[in-house]
Amino acid sequence: MRPAHYWGILPALAGMLLGFVATGLLVERASAWSDPPIAFYYPDHGWAAQSHAEGHDGYGPWNFPTWYGGAAVGNQYGPGQDACSSSNRYSNIQAAGTISHDSTLGIGGWEWPDGLVMSYVGCGVSPNSRTLITTWVTTTQGGTAGFTYHNKASSSQCSGQGISYPCGDWSTVSEIRISWWNSATTSSRRKLLLHEWAHAWNLDDYCGSQDAMTKNGLSGCTWPSTPQYYDKDNWAFWETYGW
Amino acid sequence: MKTSRKQLALALFALGLAVGAATWLLTSKTIWPASAQPGGGEGGVSAENDEQWIDLIKTAEKVRSGEFATALPAVSVPRGATLLKSCEWLPSVFHATGVSNDPGATPGTGRTVMRVTDVSERGDGPEYVLVVDWNDDLSNCDPRVKAIVSGGKEDSAEIDRHICDEMQLAADGKELDDPTFRKPSKDVAEEYLRAFC
Numbered sequence: 001m002r003p004a005h006y007w008g009i010l011p012a013l014a015g016m017l018l019g020f021v022a023t024g025l026l027v028e029r030a031s032a033w034s035d036p037p038i039a040f041y042y043p044d045h046g047w048a049a050q051s052h053a054e055g056h057d058g059y060g061p062w063n064f065p066t067w068y069g070g071a072a073v074g075n076q077y078g079p080g081q082d083a084c085s086s087s088n089r090y091s092n093i094q095a096a097g098t099i100s101h102d103s104t105l106g107i108g109g110w111e112w113p114d115g116l117v118m119s120y121v122g123c124g125v126s127p128n129s130r131t132l133i134t135t136w137v138t139t140t141q142g143g144t145a146g147f148t149y150h151n152k153a154s155s156s157q158c159s160g161q162g163i164s165y166p167c168g169d170w171s172t173v174s175e176i177r178i179s180w181w182n183s184a185t186t187s188s189r190r191k192l193l194l195h196e197w198a199h200a201w202n203l204d205d206y207c208g209s210q211d212a213m214t215k216n217g218l219s220g221c222t223w224p225s226t227p228q229y230y231d232k233d234n235w236a237f238w239e240t241y242g243w
Numbered sequence: 244m245k246t247s248r249k250q251l252a253l254a255l256f257a258l259g260l261a262v263g264a265a266t267w268l269l270t271s272k273t274i275w276p277a278s279a280q281p282g283g284g285e286g287g288v289s290a291e292n293d294e295q296w297i298d299l300i301k302t303a304e305k306v307r308s309g310e311f312a313t314a315l316p317a318v319s320v321p322r323g324a325t326l327l328k329s330c331e332w333l334p335s336v337f338h339a340t341g342v343s344n345d346p347g348a349t350p351g352t353g354r355t356v357m358r359v360t361d362v363s364e365r366g367d368g369p370e371y372v373l374v375v376d377w378n379d380d381l382s383n384c385d386p387r388v389k390a391i392v393s394g395g396k397e398d399s400a401e402i403d404r405h406i407c408d409e410m411q412l413a414a415d416g417k418e419l420d421d422p423t424f425r426k427p428s429k430d431v432a433e434e435y436l437r438a439f440c
Binding site for chain 2: 130139141142143144147148149150151152153154155156157158159160161162163164165166169170199202204205216218219
């Protein structure tokens with residue numbers, strides 16, 4: 001086991017340097033393949049995505065990103081409810097995390113042995129938590145069944161980490177509409193979680209010909225039948241966070 | 244093709260490691276967990292902890308005096324997307340993705356950036372990037388845009404209040420509630436409180 005500080009410098013450098021390279025690739029490939037791009041890499045987001053991992057456990061290898069799932073306590077992010085108040089929320093958030101980890105379609109031969117790892121940190125995360133937050137709300141800010149937004153670190157939050165502003169995302173919040181959730185099947189619930197978490201990882205909606213969890217679920221861009229990350233999704237994860 | 248890119252990436256990575264390692268050796272300052280840093284999460288205070296706080300306070304002073312503009316990083320606009328600086332031009336039926344709340348260099352300032360897809364006909368219509376400054380007039384905006392921007396501002400304000408609470412603890416010579424924060428010295432905490440709280 002390497003000491004925590006050994007890994008600290010790697011994610012930042014990898015994200016800043018390699019992520020920039022990936023930006024061009026995404027656009028170029030999308031154009032060459034006449035297929036919509038799936039991800040747009042934001043250097044300042046990508047840095048933080050990886051810093052989420054090292055910030056919590058101190059040893060996330062740069063080519064094997066992890067991100068922690070959390071659930072907001074009521075009223076800390078608007079009228080949100082957490083996952084612990086409902087067994088089907090808790091079981092499905094855990095199941096979606098397992099699916100994320102087990103989604104290995106298309107990653108054969110890469111350095112990643114598994115899909116993306118998400119580690120559930122439980123309920124009661126504070127507004128200042130530097131993590132991915134999933135919260136159940138009456139109405140999402142975007143008006144859709146699920147909605148994800150990024151909160152970049154403020155100048156004070158960057159200073160609190162001893163780094164210069166701007167310093168990337170602090171938290172990412174995935175909102176799930178309660179009425180949709182309560183009437184949805186288990187499969188659909190997991191698809192929505194995986195879709196929103198892909199946004200948290202900076203993947204865009206994708207409406208091309210291939211199966212993808214990053215399809216937006218709307219007419220003309222419906223989700224595949226099985227909840228999992230597909231080749232197209234994993235390719236975008238790899239282009240953004242791998243190498 | 245992939246190999247040559249990977250080689251380029253690896254070369255850049257190696258260069259970055261060398262630069263990063265040199266920087267690290269010179270400054271002994273990086274981004275690992277606060278709990279692993281001297282003076283980080285264990286209640287200690289060091290001059291190193293104060294550096295970024297002092298920089299922030301000085302920057303804010305310059306912004307307020309007009310010496311600095313509060314420039315946020317440029318917005319990423321994907322190829323094919325249209326940049327909008329007023330929500331009046333949004334499509335009538337849209338799907339919002341990629342929302343980012345970006346606090347400014349000083350507390351109370353910032354912007355919300357929204358990636359929007361026109362879904363009036365099907366799921367993958369033209370894309371737009373809408374930028375709304377937190378001081379903009381939202382009266383002509385779609386209710387969802389108002390909710391998103393207001394939510395971003397409120398979350399940011401809550402974070403600012405949280406940091407003020409932590410600073411008050413530091414100024415009072417107490418331990419911080421938030422172990423992930425680098426504790427400033429008493430003097431710097433008092434200066435922060437005067438500047439921002």
